[in-house]
Amino acid sequence: MGPGALVIIGCGWIARRHAAAARRLGIPLVFASRDLGRARAYAKRFGALDAFGSYEEALGDPRARAAVICTPHDRHLPDTLLALARGRHVLVEKPMARTLDEADRLIAAAAAAGRVLMVAENFHFMPAFRHVRSLVATGRVGDLRELHLVARGFRRHAGWRLAGDPMGGGTLIDGGVHYVHNLRAWAGEVRRVFALRPPQTITDMAGEDTVSLLAELPGGVVGFLSNSLGTPGVPRFQSSRVMGTVATCVAENRGRFVALHGTRGFRFWLFRRDLRGHEGMLGAFWRAIARGLAGPLEMDGREGRRDLAVVLAAYRSIAEGRPVDVQC
Numbered sequence: 567m568g569p570g571a572l573v574i575i576g577c578g579w580i581a582r583r584h585a586a587a588a589r590r591l592g593i594p595l596v597f598a599s600r601d602l603g604r605a606r607a608y609a610k611r612f613g614a615l616d617a618f619g620s621y622e623e624a625l626g627d628p629r630a631r632a633a634v635i636c637t638p639h640d641r642h643l644p645d646t647l648l649a650l651a652r653g654r655h656v657l658v659e660k661p662m663a664r665t666l667d668e669a670d671r672l673i674a675a676a677a678a679a680g681r682v683l684m685v686a687e688n689f690h691f692m693p694a695f696r697h698v699r700s701l702v703a704t705g706r707v708g709d710l711r712e713l714h715l716v717a718r719g720f721r722r723h724a725g726w727r728l729a730g731d732p733m734g735g736g737t738l739i740d741g742g743v744h745y746v747h748n749l750r751a752w753a754g755e756v757r758r759v760f761a762l763r764p765p766q767t768i769t770d771m772a773g774e775d776t777v778s779l780l781a782e783l784p785g786g787v788v789g790f791l792s793n794s795l796g797t798p799g800v801p802r803f804q805s806s807r808v809m810g811t812v813a814t815c816v817a818e819n820r821g822r823f824v825a826l827h828g829t830r831g832f833r834f835w836l837f838r839r840d841l842r843g844h845e846g847m848l849g850a851f852w853r854a855i856a857r858g859l860a861g862p863l864e865m866d867g868r869e870g871r872r873d874l875a876v877v878l879a880a881y882r883s884i885a886e887g888r889p890v891d892v893q894c
């Protein structure tokens with residue numbers, strides 16, 4: 567898929583998903599960690615070209631063509647700016663930043679450097695969720711009326727996710743931003759949100775462990791999104807529903823199936839390959855690099871910024887106790 571290596575910045579949990587996808591696509595890898603031993607262990611496990619104990623050194627290596635930023639949210643700005651300054655194309659994990667100002671700085675820096683900036687929003691590339699998008703676009707649910715996206719469970723985080731500053735919020739800016747993206751991808755731009763946060767279960771987490779929001783979408787369509795880490799006892803099976811005048815479409819949240827049930831009967835689709843979309847996403851990034859900046863890029867910085875704008879409007883709504891317009 568073209569010369570040059572992909573540098574994985576930060577050897578944590580999501581780094582493994584990107585590394586596995588890169589291996590399947592035949593993209594050469596270099597690992598960078600603050601800890602050389604960890605970078606070497608990842609390099610051994612994923613058959614990488616090399617390992618570095620410093621992000622700067624890895625990004626300066628002449629074999630590096632691009633980087634995927636797998637660090638905490640407060641590190642996305644400095645780590646992405648560093649990669650762009652070394653002339654590397656960047657795939658930055660979601661959320662691209664913690665504030666719109668940070669997002670704007672990233673978009674401007676990529677444009678100035680003439681490099682691809684893409685946001686690693688894997689939900690955009692998940693085959694099941696793309697199928698929902700096409701069912702909506704081809705009128706299979708009829709005119710859209712409501713969306714109910716429910717992703718709730720119980721999970722105790724450790725480390726940087728417990729602190730407010732590295733996270734930039736709580737569950738909504740972390741796992742919830744994926745569902746915000748689906749809301750937009752399936753129904754269009756969110757105009758206004760009203761969000762509420764119940765009493766906290768996970769008291770050592772600075773950000774919210776649960777959020778529910780109502781979203782005003784184009785054409786009077788209503789979105790309801792509920793995301794939680796603080797709800798013990800809910801079933802593991804969770805789904806997202808898109809309801810129209812002809813049918814209701816149900817997508818299993820892990821992307822294993824989509825069902826369509828309505829006045830014209832019942833259809834069911836199972837998905838088995840690249841369920842979480844990492845291969846599709848990395849492939850799109852690598853093709854965009856090969857193509858240069860010409861042509862449309864799915865999940866570019868502006869898309870990531872729009873997802874973030876909805877999250878930040880929800881946070882303002884919680885703080886001010888009123889519906890808030892989404893800042894474009």
Ligand SMILES: NC(=O)c1ccc[n+]([C@@H]2O[C@H](COP(=O)([O-])OP(=O)(O)OC[C@H]3O[C@@H](n4cnc5c(N)ncnc54)[C@H](OP(=O)(O)O)[C@@H]3O)[C@@H](O)[C@H]2O)c1
Nearest residue numbers: 576577578579580581599600636637638659660661688726
């Ligand atoms: N798309 C998805 O489904 C998905 C899922 C999970 C996470 N993510 C995103 O991926 C990013 C990383 O999340 P993760 O779950 O992989 O986190 P993680 O397991 O904690 O890994 C983050 C890595 O960042 C590096 N790092 C640099 N500065 C750090 C600091 N001050 N404190 C802690 N770690 C630091 C560390 O790598 P070294 O020590 O090796 O340098 C660490 O292993 C986040 O943006 C997150 O939202 C996306």
